[in-house]
Amino acid sequence: MSKKLIELNHISKSFDNTLVLDELDLYIRENEFVTLLGPSGCGKTTLLRIIGGFEKPDIGSVFFDGMDITMLPPNHRQVNTVFQKYALFTHMTIAENIAFGLRIKKKSDAYIKDKIKYALDLVNLPGFENRMPDSLSGGQQQRIAIARAIVNEPKVLLLDEPLGALDLKLRQEMQYELIRLKNELGITFIYVTHDQEEALTMSDTIVVMNQGYIQQIGTPECIYNEPENAFVADFIGESNIIDGVMLEDRLVEIGGQKFACVDTGFEKNEPVDVVIRPEDVELGEPEGGQTEGTVTSIIFKGVHWEIQVESIIGITFMAQTTQHFPVGKRVGISIIPDNFQIMHKPQSEDEEKLIEE
Amino acid sequence: MIGKTLRKIYIGLVILFMYAPIIVLIVLSFNNSRSRVVWGGFTLKWYSALFSSSSYMNxxxxxxxxxxxxxxxxTVIGLAAALGITAMRKRNIQIMLFFTNIPLVNADIVTGIALMLWFVRFLPLGFMSVLVAHVTFNMPYVILCxxxxxxxxxxxxxxxxxDLGAGIRYAFWKVMLPDLMPGIFSGFFMAATMSLDDFVITYFxxxxxxxxxxxxxYTEIRKGIKPEMYALSSILFLLVLIILILINVTGNNASRSINKTIEEK
Structure with a gap:
């Protein structure tokens, strides 16, 4: 494993008496693509701005490569930022924009010229040197913002929802572009987004945040398949989250019916949250399932149908399937043991609130 | 058809009433006769009399x-003030703007007398006192621009x-100031017109x-109306006109780029 490049220790930050980050600990390894994922107001952008040097934490410290940089102003940090609204200098040409950081570092004209050409090639916009920023499309401006940041050869690139203002098609293109850039440059990317699909596509590691707390850290597969709590399960993809009781190891009761699962280590008769992904809810003939129900709605989603099924055990399941079931049809519902994800109920009221919000 | 003609006549009348007196004044400044009703031929003698008089030139x-x-x-103080005001909270911005706008609407004579009372105590009346007074009433215009x-x-x-390595000052000079330039220019010219225009506050x-x-x-008119005054007034009018044109040129640029940023948002 590569070494820890950035370490955040016990970071707390509040604005106007509202706590935005609460005693947060996080480290980021060299050469990692880390995504801070969460709903708006979860503190992810504040965390990024603390790493960039635009905000100072109230408590806690930021270490970079073993050095305490908590109080270091942004212009002395070896990180560069790509801002959400690009923030190109409107009165300068593209070349002047890209050269801005290099001129401050007093690089030679020849070096700067080379770098500009290299950066424009890298972001697939060669020949744009003398254009003005407002003559470029949103996607092109975003590429220039990336070029302007990377010519400074930062060890870490911070990206604050950089694709938020682009349309869907362009966003998907840029996702591939970013992955390619990261591999070519071999530097650490810290990426902030509220778009779970973006996070799953690009990241090595996802940090799910809510209400100033880290909810879960893990690889995209791990976050999707093994959510640690109901918030993560709900935020990453769609889920059925159902109240259940853990009767014994590998046996859970939902709506009075027993289901086999693979989870162990719970108290006997402990109340739990049961998470089932909609694509894991299998529908078939009424008599063939573990329980049965009636289709109450069906929506076409392109690749699959999204179906609501009112089951006889009093629970409404959401299912995703490529098969069509008309409204009112009786269907059998089966879920294999592997696809039950059992989670402890939140302990305190605080935690409860956390999940509701 | 008739409506169109009527509209044009109406606008013509309004402009005539607004500008006829000034046009008469300018015409009279070139009148060879001292009379206010008889045209005595074209002359520049009132202007030459003006330019050869040291007190007028002063x-x-x-x-x-x-x-x-x-x-x-x-402009310098107003720019600093504008930067400070923007950094305030919303409610404080309202309060601050209320205070800076009072001199704009306050009767000139009240401002003039108030400043005079103040200066009599602290500053000998002279060029300095007039300068301070002008800076005082010019500042709100700069802030508003x-x-x-x-x-x-x-x-x-x-x-x-x-983020790209600039210190606070470098970032201000290289990035913020160029963006603010149109506003700074129109603020400067607006302030200059207000200063040229002012009589009441200067007088006090x-x-x-x-x-x-x-x-x-004003002092000369009290002694009797002389044709030199027409020439002098015409010059003052011309000065203000030139600056107004300058404001329009820079101001248009400012409003154009403001509109653009709003559209983008």
């Missing part, structure tokens, strides 16, 4: 120097400059030896 220079200096100082420009500005540009705050064009005209 008033002219004082006016120009006063306009440039007071507008310059007001720069604020919208600041509001429309993307503060992330400043952060981006810092000037010392005995100091005269601007407007106070000079």
């Amino acid at each position: 008033a002219f220079y004082t006016t120009i120097i006063l306009a440039v200096l007071s507008a310059g100082i007001a 720069i604020l919208p420009r600041l509001d429309a500005m993307d503060m992330h540009q400043f952060e981006a400059a810092r 705050t000037k010392g005995p030896g100091v005269n601007t064009l407007s106070t000079k005209i």
Whole structure:
């Protein structure tokens, strides 16, 4: 494993008496693509701005490569930022924009010229040197913002929802572009987004945040398949989250019916949250399932149908399937043991609130 | 058809009433006869009399120097004020703007007398006192010209400059100031016109030896109306007209770029 490049220790930050980050600990390894994922107001952008040097934490410290940089102003940090609204200098040409950081570092004209050409090639916009920023499309401006940041050869690139203002098609293109850039440059990317699909596509590691707390850290597969709590399960993809009781190891009761699962280590008769992904809810003939129900709605989603099924055990399941079931049809519902994800109920009221919000 | 003609006649009448007196004044300044009703032929003698009189020329220079200096100082202080106001919380911005706007609407004579009372105690009446007075009433105009420009500005540009290695001062000079320039220019010219225009406040705050064009005209008129005054008034009008055109040129640029940023948002 590569070494820890950035370490955040016990970071707390509040604005106007509202706590935005609460005693947060996080480290980021060299050469990692880390995504801070969460709903708006979860503190992810504040965390990024603390790493960039635009905000100072109230408590806690930021270490970079073993050095305490908590109080270091942004212009002395070896990180560069790509801002959400690009923030190109409107009165300068593209070349002047890209050269801005290099001129401050007093690089030679020849070096700067080379770098500009290299950066424009890298972001697939060669020949744009003398254009003005407002003559470029949103996607092109975003590429220039990336070029302007990377010519400074930062060890870490911070990206604050950089694709938020682009349309869907362009966003998907840029996702591939970013992955390619990261591999070519071999530097650490810290990426902030509220778009779970973006996070799953690009990241090595996802940090799910809510209400100033880290909810879960893990690889995209791990976050999707093994959510640690109901918030993560709900935020990453769609889920059925159902109240259940853990009767014994590998046996859970939902709506009075027993289901086999693979989870162990719970108290006997402990109340739990049961998470089932909609694509894991299998529908078939009424008599063939573990329980049965009636289709109450069906929506076409392109690749699959999204179906609501009112089951006889009093629970409404959401299912995703490529098969069509008309409204009112009786269907059998089966879920294999592997696809039950059992989670402890939140302990305190605080935690409860956390999940509701 | 008739409606269209009527509309044109109406607008023509309005403009005639607004500008006829000034046109008459300018025409009279070239009139060879001293009469106000008889055209005695074209002459420039009133102008030459003006330019050869040292007291008139002094008033002219004082006016120009006063306009440039007071507008310059007001622009620097106004820019700093605008930057400070933008950084305030919303409620404080309202309160602050309320205070800075009072001098705009306050009756000139009240401002003039108040400043005079103040200066009599602390500052000898003379050029300095007039300068301070002009800076005082010029500043709100500068603030009003720069604020919208600041509001429309993307503060992330400043952060981006810092992120790329710029110190606070470098980022301000290289990134923020160029963006604010149109607002700063129109603020400066607006302030200069206000300074040129002013009679009442200048009259109350000037010392005995100091005269601007407007106070000079006033003192001379009291002795009797001389054709030189037509020439002097015409010059003052021309000065203000030139600056107004300048404001329009820079101001248009400012409003154009403001509109653009709004569209983008």
